[in-house]
Amino acid sequence: EIEKGGVIERLENKIGATGWEGPFFRYLNGVIKDTRTGLMWACRDNGKNINWNESRKYCLNYRAGGYGDWRMPTMGELKRIYVSRKKSRHRITSLISMSGCCAWSAESRGAYENRPLASCFDFCSGNVSLGYQTESEGRRVLPVRGEK
Numbered sequence: 001e002i003e004k005g006g007v008i009e010r011l012e013n014k015i016g017a018t019g020w021e022g023p024f025f026r027y028l029n030g031v032i033k034d035t036r037t038g039l040m041w042a043c044r045d046n047g048k049n050i051n052w053n054e055s056r057k058y059c060l061n062y063r064a065g066g067y068g069d070w071r072m073p074t075m076g077e078l079k080r081i082y083v084s085r086k087k088s089r090h091r092i093t094s095l096i097s098m099s100g101c102c103a104w105s106a107e108s109r110g111a112y113e114n115r116p117l118a119s120c121f122d123f124c125s126g127n128v129s130l131g132y133q134t135e136s137e138g139r140r141v142l143p144v145r146g147e148k
Contacts, residue, residue, distance in 0.1 A: 022083075024093045029065035032095050038146065039077060040065070044097035045140035052118040052133035055104045055141035062143045070143040072106035075128060077144055078121040090123045098123055100140040108133065 017025045023035045032041040046058050055072055062070040083091045090098040101124045109117040109130055116133040131139070 026095045031065040042143040045142045049136040051136040059143045073144040075105040103142045
């Protein structure tokens with residue numbers, strides 16, 4: 001946990017941080033940094049229903065903060081930003097805006113009845129589910145990138 005007035009706060013403010021919540025910092029360039037993992041997250045999801053293949057394309061073309069190496073998050077990365085004690089509808093830092101309950105993960109999970117499956121994380125309940133990659137209802141994507 002980062003305390004106000006601490007060394008990390010002063011350092012983050014010098015490099016353009018505009019706010020923080022717990023280990024998350026928001027920057028002027030529209031990205032959120034998780035100081036525990038060093039990962040950078042988009043400040044909002046894609047904003048509408050999206051299937052898994054479209055999610056991959058969305059992340060490949062995402063350019064926030066001047067970075068071109070955005071990707072779909074792993075299930076472990078999505079679970080790591082879930083905040084179970086939060087009382088809001090979406091249990092995620094308030095610095096990240098989610099327009100739907102669920103975010104696709106990068107992992108595909110075989111097929112059922114010859115239809116490819118992928119995993120999805122629900123930020124309302126904290127549950128993991130499998131869905132057909134062609135489904136889009138309630139599904140979003142939240143781009144992530146590793147710090148270089």
